[in-house]
Amino acid sequence: MRTFFIVFAFIVVTLVGIFGFRGMTTDRRPIEVFPDMDRQPRYEPQGESSFFADGRADREPVRGTVARGQLREDDHRYRGREGDEFAAGYPMDVTASLMSRGRERYGIFCSACHGGTGDGQGITRNYGMVATPTFHSDRLRSMTEGEIYDVISNGRGLMGPYAGQISVEDRWAIVAYVRALQRAHAGSVEDVPADNRGELGL
Ligand code: HEC
Numbered sequence: 001m002r003t004f005f006i007v008f009a010f011i012v013v014t015l016v017g018i019f020g021f022r023g024m025t026t027d028r029r030p031i032e033v034f035p036d037m038d039r040q041p042r043y044e045p046q047g048e049s050s051f052f053a054d055g056r057a058d059r060e061p062v063r064g065t066v067a068r069g070q071l072r073e074d075d076h077r078y079r080g081r082e083g084d085e086f087a088a089g090y091p092m093d094v095t096a097s098l099m100s101r102g103r104e105r106y107g108i109f110c111s112a113c114h115g116g117t118g119d120g121q122g123i124t125r126n127y128g129m130v131a132t133p134t135f136h137s138d139r140l141r142s143m144t145e146g147e148i149y150d151v152i153s154n155g156r157g158l159m160g161p162y163a164g165q166i167s168v169e170d171r172w173a174i175v176a177y178v179r180a181l182q183r184a185h186a187g188s189v190e191d192v193p194a195d196n197r198g199e200l201g202l
Contacts, residue, residue, distance in 0.1 A: 102177030
Protein backbone atom coordinates (compact mmCIF):
# COMPACT_ATOMS: atom_id res chain seq x y z
CA MET A 1 0.00 0.00 0.00
CA ARG A 2 2.81 2.42 0.87
CA THR A 3 4.54 1.73 -2.43
CA PHE A 4 1.26 2.40 -4.20
CA PHE A 5 0.96 5.85 -2.61
CA ILE A 6 4.54 6.73 -3.40
CA VAL A 7 4.14 5.69 -7.04
CA PHE A 8 0.75 7.45 -7.26
CA ALA A 9 2.17 10.67 -5.79
CA PHE A 10 5.11 10.48 -8.16
CA ILE A 11 2.84 10.10 -11.20
CA VAL A 12 0.60 12.99 -10.09
CA VAL A 13 3.58 15.29 -9.51
CA THR A 14 5.10 14.32 -12.87
CA LEU A 15 1.86 14.81 -14.82
CA VAL A 16 1.09 18.15 -13.18
CA GLY A 17 4.72 19.17 -13.66
CA ILE A 18 4.63 18.42 -17.37
CA PHE A 19 1.08 19.34 -18.36
CA GLY A 20 -0.32 21.37 -15.45
CA PHE A 21 1.05 24.83 -16.35
CA ARG A 22 1.12 24.62 -20.09
CA GLY A 23 0.25 27.87 -21.82
CA MET A 24 0.42 29.97 -18.68
CA THR A 25 2.54 33.07 -18.64
CA THR A 26 4.37 34.54 -15.71
CA ASP A 27 6.05 37.84 -14.93
CA ARG A 28 8.54 36.21 -12.69
CA ARG A 29 12.04 35.65 -13.93
CA PRO A 30 13.19 32.13 -14.57
CA ILE A 31 15.19 30.61 -11.79
CA GLU A 32 18.86 31.09 -12.50
CA VAL A 33 20.92 28.30 -11.07
CA PHE A 34 24.22 29.55 -12.55
CA PRO A 35 23.87 33.26 -13.37
CA ASP A 36 27.57 33.46 -14.26
CA MET A 37 27.97 36.27 -16.81
CA ASP A 38 24.33 36.64 -17.85
CA ARG A 39 24.27 40.29 -16.94
CA GLN A 40 27.27 42.55 -17.18
CA PRO A 41 27.98 46.08 -18.34
CA ARG A 42 28.66 46.10 -22.08
CA TYR A 43 28.25 48.17 -25.20
CA GLU A 44 25.98 47.21 -28.05
CA PRO A 45 27.61 47.20 -31.50
CA GLN A 46 27.59 50.75 -32.89
CA GLY A 47 26.10 51.91 -29.61
CA GLU A 48 26.57 55.10 -27.64
CA SER A 49 29.00 55.87 -24.86
CA SER A 50 29.15 58.93 -22.68
CA PHE A 51 32.73 58.02 -21.74
CA PHE A 52 34.27 59.03 -25.07
CA ALA A 53 34.20 62.62 -26.31
CA ASP A 54 32.64 61.69 -29.67
CA GLY A 55 29.84 59.74 -27.97
CA ARG A 56 30.52 56.50 -29.85
CA ALA A 57 31.20 53.17 -28.19
CA ASP A 58 33.06 51.83 -31.27
CA ARG A 59 36.68 52.92 -31.33
CA GLU A 60 38.92 53.25 -34.35
CA PRO A 61 42.47 51.89 -34.31
CA VAL A 62 44.94 54.53 -33.24
CA ARG A 63 46.00 56.49 -36.30
CA GLY A 64 49.35 55.57 -37.79
CA THR A 65 49.57 52.25 -35.96
CA VAL A 66 49.56 48.69 -37.27
CA ALA A 67 48.41 45.71 -35.27
CA ARG A 68 50.94 42.94 -34.85
CA GLY A 69 51.14 40.65 -37.86
CA GLN A 70 48.91 43.01 -39.88
CA LEU A 71 51.53 45.03 -41.74
CA ARG A 72 50.60 43.40 -45.04
CA GLU A 73 53.55 44.76 -46.95
CA ASP A 74 53.42 42.07 -49.64
CA ASP A 75 51.52 43.90 -52.39
CA HIS A 76 51.07 40.82 -54.55
CA ARG A 77 49.57 38.72 -51.79
CA TYR A 78 47.33 41.33 -50.19
CA ARG A 79 46.42 43.64 -53.08
CA GLY A 80 47.09 41.53 -56.15
CA ARG A 81 49.44 44.21 -57.44
CA GLU A 82 53.03 44.69 -58.45
CA GLY A 83 53.76 48.40 -58.50
CA ASP A 84 50.88 50.05 -60.34
CA GLU A 85 49.99 46.94 -62.34
CA PHE A 86 47.89 43.94 -61.40
CA ALA A 87 50.22 41.04 -60.70
CA ALA A 88 50.34 37.89 -62.80
CA GLY A 89 50.67 34.55 -61.05
CA TYR A 90 50.16 33.55 -57.42
CA PRO A 91 51.94 34.61 -54.23
CA MET A 92 51.91 30.98 -53.06
CA ASP A 93 52.33 27.51 -54.57
CA VAL A 94 49.22 26.25 -56.32
CA THR A 95 48.70 22.79 -54.90
CA ALA A 96 45.91 20.24 -55.20
CA SER A 97 44.71 21.15 -51.71
CA LEU A 98 44.60 24.87 -52.60
CA MET A 99 42.57 23.99 -55.69
CA SER A 100 40.06 21.91 -53.81
CA ARG A 101 39.71 24.63 -51.18
CA GLY A 102 39.11 27.07 -54.05
CA ARG A 103 36.50 24.80 -55.54
CA GLU A 104 34.66 24.56 -52.25
CA ARG A 105 34.81 28.34 -51.61
CA TYR A 106 33.79 29.09 -55.19
CA GLY A 107 30.73 26.91 -54.68
CA ILE A 108 29.84 28.87 -51.56
CA PHE A 109 30.59 32.45 -52.62
CA CYS A 110 30.52 32.71 -56.40
CA SER A 111 28.45 30.00 -58.03
CA ALA A 112 25.08 31.51 -57.08
CA CYS A 113 25.76 34.24 -59.63
CA HIS A 114 28.57 32.96 -61.84
CA GLY A 115 27.26 29.40 -62.11
CA GLY A 116 28.99 26.12 -61.30
CA THR A 117 30.98 26.21 -64.54
CA GLY A 118 31.62 29.95 -64.54
CA ASP A 119 29.32 30.63 -67.48
CA GLY A 120 27.47 33.40 -65.62
CA GLN A 121 24.25 31.37 -65.54
CA GLY A 122 23.89 31.06 -61.77
CA ILE A 123 20.55 30.80 -60.01
CA THR A 124 20.41 34.57 -59.46
CA ARG A 125 19.87 35.01 -63.20
CA ASN A 126 16.35 33.66 -62.66
CA TYR A 127 15.78 36.47 -60.21
CA GLY A 128 16.84 39.32 -62.44
CA MET A 129 20.63 39.48 -62.04
CA VAL A 130 21.31 39.16 -65.74
CA ALA A 131 24.54 41.16 -65.84
CA THR A 132 26.77 38.38 -64.47
CA PRO A 133 29.43 37.77 -67.14
CA THR A 134 30.85 34.45 -68.23
CA PHE A 135 34.47 33.74 -67.26
CA HIS A 136 35.01 32.22 -70.70
CA SER A 137 35.31 35.42 -72.69
CA ASP A 138 38.69 36.42 -74.12
CA ARG A 139 38.82 39.44 -71.85
CA LEU A 140 38.37 37.47 -68.66
CA ARG A 141 40.62 34.67 -69.88
CA SER A 142 43.47 37.12 -70.35
CA MET A 143 42.81 38.96 -67.09
CA THR A 144 45.74 38.54 -64.67
CA GLU A 145 45.37 36.55 -61.47
CA GLY A 146 45.98 39.75 -59.51
CA GLU A 147 43.05 41.48 -61.19
CA ILE A 148 40.66 38.61 -60.43
CA TYR A 149 41.90 38.77 -56.84
CA ASP A 150 41.14 42.49 -56.88
CA VAL A 151 37.61 41.94 -58.21
CA ILE A 152 36.92 39.44 -55.41
CA SER A 153 38.40 41.75 -52.77
CA ASN A 154 36.95 45.10 -53.81
CA GLY A 155 34.09 44.21 -56.12
CA ARG A 156 33.58 45.82 -59.50
CA GLY A 157 30.63 47.48 -61.16
CA LEU A 158 27.52 45.64 -60.02
CA MET A 159 29.46 43.01 -58.08
CA GLY A 160 30.04 43.69 -54.40
CA PRO A 161 33.31 43.21 -52.49
CA TYR A 162 34.05 39.94 -50.68
CA ALA A 163 37.14 40.92 -48.68
CA GLY A 164 35.05 40.92 -45.52
CA GLN A 165 33.84 37.35 -45.98
CA ILE A 166 36.72 35.56 -47.70
CA SER A 167 40.24 35.39 -46.25
CA VAL A 168 43.26 36.36 -48.35
CA GLU A 169 44.35 32.74 -48.80
CA ASP A 170 40.86 31.64 -49.78
CA ARG A 171 40.61 34.45 -52.33
CA TRP A 172 43.75 33.17 -54.05
CA ALA A 173 42.40 29.63 -53.88
CA ILE A 174 39.25 30.86 -55.66
CA VAL A 175 41.36 32.64 -58.29
CA ALA A 176 43.14 29.35 -58.97
CA TYR A 177 39.81 27.58 -59.30
CA VAL A 178 38.42 30.23 -61.67
CA ARG A 179 41.52 29.60 -63.79
CA ALA A 180 40.79 25.89 -63.69
CA LEU A 181 37.20 26.51 -64.84
CA GLN A 182 38.47 28.62 -67.72
CA ARG A 183 41.03 26.01 -68.68
CA ALA A 184 38.52 23.19 -68.44
CA HIS A 185 36.02 25.06 -70.59
CA ALA A 186 38.52 25.30 -73.42
CA GLY A 187 39.96 21.84 -72.82
CA SER A 188 39.35 18.39 -74.21
CA VAL A 189 39.85 14.91 -72.84
CA GLU A 190 43.29 14.94 -74.46
CA ASP A 191 44.40 17.52 -71.86
CA VAL A 192 43.81 15.10 -68.99
CA PRO A 193 46.81 12.87 -68.27
CA ALA A 194 45.98 9.30 -69.28
CA ASP A 195 46.37 8.12 -65.68
CA ASN A 196 43.70 10.54 -64.42
CA ARG A 197 41.07 9.96 -67.09
CA GLY A 198 39.43 7.33 -64.92
CA GLU A 199 38.47 10.13 -62.49
CA LEU A 200 36.27 11.61 -65.21
CA GLY A 201 34.25 8.43 -65.36
CA LEU A 202 35.39 7.70 -68.92
C1 HEC B 1 25.72 38.47 -56.20
C2 HEC B 1 26.22 37.99 -57.46
C3 HEC B 1 27.71 37.76 -57.60
C4 HEC B 1 28.53 37.02 -56.80
C5 HEC B 1 28.15 36.24 -55.55
C6 HEC B 1 29.83 37.09 -57.39
N1 HEC B 1 29.81 37.86 -58.50
FE1 HEC B 1 31.36 38.24 -59.75
N2 HEC B 1 30.19 39.45 -60.84
C7 HEC B 1 28.86 39.68 -60.64
C8 HEC B 1 28.38 40.68 -61.59
C9 HEC B 1 26.96 41.19 -61.69
C10 HEC B 1 29.50 41.04 -62.36
C11 HEC B 1 29.54 42.10 -63.47
C12 HEC B 1 30.00 43.39 -62.83
C13 HEC B 1 29.93 44.55 -63.79
O1 HEC B 1 30.58 44.45 -64.84
O2 HEC B 1 29.24 45.50 -63.46
C14 HEC B 1 30.61 40.25 -61.88
C15 HEC B 1 31.88 40.30 -62.41
C16 HEC B 1 32.91 39.46 -62.06
C17 HEC B 1 34.20 39.39 -62.74
C18 HEC B 1 34.61 40.18 -63.99
C19 HEC B 1 34.96 41.59 -63.67
C20 HEC B 1 35.18 42.35 -64.96
O3 HEC B 1 36.11 43.14 -65.01
O4 HEC B 1 34.39 42.18 -65.89
C21 HEC B 1 34.94 38.44 -62.09
C22 HEC B 1 36.37 38.01 -62.41
C23 HEC B 1 34.14 37.94 -61.00
N3 HEC B 1 32.91 38.57 -61.02
C24 HEC B 1 34.54 36.97 -60.12
C25 HEC B 1 33.77 36.56 -59.03
C26 HEC B 1 34.24 35.63 -58.03
C27 HEC B 1 35.58 34.91 -58.07
C28 HEC B 1 33.24 35.50 -57.11
C29 HEC B 1 33.25 34.68 -55.83
C30 HEC B 1 34.18 35.13 -54.84
C31 HEC B 1 32.15 36.34 -57.53
N4 HEC B 1 32.50 36.97 -58.69
C32 HEC B 1 30.94 36.47 -56.86
C33 HEC B 1 28.07 39.09 -59.69
C34 HEC B 1 28.52 38.30 -58.66
